[in-house]
Amino acid sequence: MKRNIAAAVGLALAASLTLASCSGGTTETPDGPVTLSLSGWSIDTTPEFQVLADGFEAKYPDVTVELKEYDAGEYNTLLTADLAAGSGPDIITQKEVKYVPTLQEGGQLLDVSDVELPDGIGGASSYIVDGVSYAVPYRQDSWVLYYNMDLFDQAGVDYPDGSWTWDDYADAAAEVTDGLAGAAKGAYLHRWQSTTQGFANAQAPNADILSGDFGHFAGYYENVLALQDAGSQVDFNTSSANQLSYQGEFGTQKAAMLPMGTWYVATLIAQQESGDADDFAWGIAPAPQFSSSTTGTDKTPVTFGDPTGFGINANIDEGKIQAAKDFLAYAASEEAAQALAAIGITPALTNDAVVETYFAVAGAPTDELSKFTYAEHDTKPENPTSNQAAIVQGILGDMHSAIMSESEAIDSAIENAEKRAENEADLN
Amino acid sequence: MAITAAPDAPVAPPRKRPQRARARRRNTLIAWSFILPNFIGFGSLTLVPIIVLFYMSFTNWNVFGKADWVGLANFERLLGDGSFQIAFGNTLYYSALHIPLTILVSLTLALLLNNKLRGVAFFRTAAFFPYITSIVAIAVVWNLMFSPDYGPINEILRFVGFAEPPGWLTSADWAMPAVVIVSTWRDMGYYMILFLAGLQTVPRELHEAARVDGAGVIQRFFNVTLPCLRPTMFFVTVILTINSFKIFDLILVMTEGGPGQSTLVLSQFIYRKGFEESQFGYASAASVALFFLCITVTVAQFLWNKRRSA
Secondary structure, three states: OHHHHHHHHHHHHHHHHHHHOOOOOOOOOOOOOEEEEEEEEOOOOOOHHHHHHHHHHHHOOOEEEEEEEEOOOOHHHHHHHHHHOOOOOOEEEEOOHHHHHHHHHOOOEOOOOOOOOOOOEOOHHHHEEOOEEOOEEEEEOOEEEEEEHHHHHHHOOOOOOOOOEHHHHHHHHHHHHHHHOOOOEOEOOOOOOHHHHHHHHHHOOOOOHHHOOOOOHHHHHHHHHHHHHOOOEOOHHHHHHOOOOHHHHHHOOOEOEEEEEOHHHHHHHHHHHHOOOOOOOEEEEOOOEOOHHHOOOOOOOEEEOOEEEEEEEOOOOHHHHHHHHHHHHHHHOHHHHHHHHHOOOOEOEOOHHHHHHHHOOOOOOOOHHHHHHHHOOEEEOOOOOOOOHHHHHHHHHHHHHHHHOOOOOHHHHHHHHHHHHHHHOOOO | OOOOOOOOOOOOHHHHHHHHHHHHHHHHHHHHHHHHHHHHHHHHHHHHHHHHHHHHOOEOOEOEOOOOEOOOHHHHHHHHOHHHHHHHHHHHHHHHHHHHHHHHHHHHHHHHOOOOOOOHHHHHHHHHHHHHOOHHHHHHHHHHHOOOOOOHHHHHHHHOOOOOOOOHHHOOOOHHHHHHHHHHHHHHHHHHHHHHHHHOOOOHHHHHHHHHOOOOHHHHHHHHHHHHOHHHHHHHHHHHHHHHHOOOHHHHHHOOOOOOOOOOOHHHHHHHHHHHOOOHHHHHHHHHHHHHHHHHHHHHHHHHHHHHHO
16 A cells, blocks of 8 residues: 555656646647547446537537546546646546545636626535635536335325425334335435435534534434334445445335435436336435424425536646636536436526426426425535545544444444544644 | 797787676676666656655645645654554554464465365365455455344354354454454465465475374474474565555455444555545655554564574
């Protein structure tokens, strides 16, 4: 490991020294044809990059967008190495918000505050540092509750109606589990820390992980542990040991409910079509709420999710800047949102027309609650835009595995994490 | 007419020196041509990065931009960092379990498979198999085996009378022993081969002489086999110690350091600080600490071995 890090550091340094002198020599005239490179991952299975590139090229015939593919799992590491070596893409796709501060502090992102964004676009605030925008969102998934209508019918339990708090969710999970008599569980909660902490951070009053106070997680973990102890959902340890996937658990009807991000809508439709998932009726409902003050279809449910966005490489050739900003403006526009919705992606901009396009996809649910869920939500950022976010998330990840495996009591694990945050992070 | 050379004429001595010099130069060039391809790779991919690593450990470099010199600040921070202390302790704990257990298991296997039994080649291959199996496959299968409620290991333990078998990878107390079991299982074949090679160097006459003198199997093992295996044992111990200190892959795919921080080791601490938190200066300082831990223990082992050989 020592050698790996040494090699990476050394190579990055050597490459940055040698390549720094090479870059910047080629400038294209603003009037002539421009080629923009755009970073992406798993391009074969992530069609959004090509859709946006094609749509933009159709609108701006003088500009060509070339996709630069990175490994999805190592995207941030590989992109960082390329940027350090001076060979990064012109347009940098921001896969995870928690890496934005590193790029911004490292002087890798251009100020894009002058790119005009349409009204109602979500997630833009995640890219603002000290009042300056460093990226533009084009996609914003948010967490919702998937439910299997067939299993609810079998169990004789009413569908979610948008009025649920987490207590209602736990009651329904228990009722469905009982009603199905061992054929399936009431719910499945995936192993990620987001599944519990994301909701706690978004919904609990005054929750702020950068304050170093993690007390707001306690209630959420109590609920989750009660659910797994009651047998209403597969427990964390079994899920880990068997490496269960949420697609397998919900898609093959082993669980009647699943809190998950909206990206799963497109996957579920595709898997039902291909036969990887069973054929059953399903819908999405608003995520259960902290209290009844935000429940009901006359209120706006609170959930969480981070946007995906585009930033511009600070070392881009002068002549390409305008074209790159045009691309960002296009990606955030309603036109692009329609194109994204048509392939099952949740754009950062949602309005009635986008919702109609999204639900016109064959296999998508057609009920009103699903449409309401998709269109109406107050989506809080999962990660604060701070250079301390990655450190705190690492500490909270350890806390999550300690609590969920039940190897440490909730209060003790929270206290331990708070001490670590004080010791290891530079908090407010 | 015979031509005779003058008796005092020199026998071409002036030509000899340049020839020798040329030969030496040629030999030097040939030597360099053998060494250089390897050395260029070693220098650019290992030596230079290690030197840079030492420099980085005194800076606050975060990948981009200039690395500011911070002196010993990273090392001071390491001393007060609770996670580093846990990682350090866990690394020692892992090594303290893994090194003796692997030596014991691999030496036992080597002794068993050093006999001329039927199917010995098959068993040797079978013992070596885990070492060449994909680490991810190993992790997935062992995770299933260690499953506290449905795994075959706990099923067997319950069957033989343990009412509450360990939680293994889900328990803060048992996760590290579980990882040690898997890593010993994975490594035993490799070290068994080394011990088997060592056993071939044990003189048969010594065993025969001991047998004639009435020494039993155990006495012969401790008084003949083990002393003759000392060079192999030393080599195995040194390599095993270094490999244990830098354990990373198995932990990452099996537990990711959890539950909590119960299996967090130094290499993973370095990985987290560097690649997940972009604190490459601090991660480099932790790498230097790991480097000195390896060097110190290895030098101590060499000195101990030298004193015993003297």
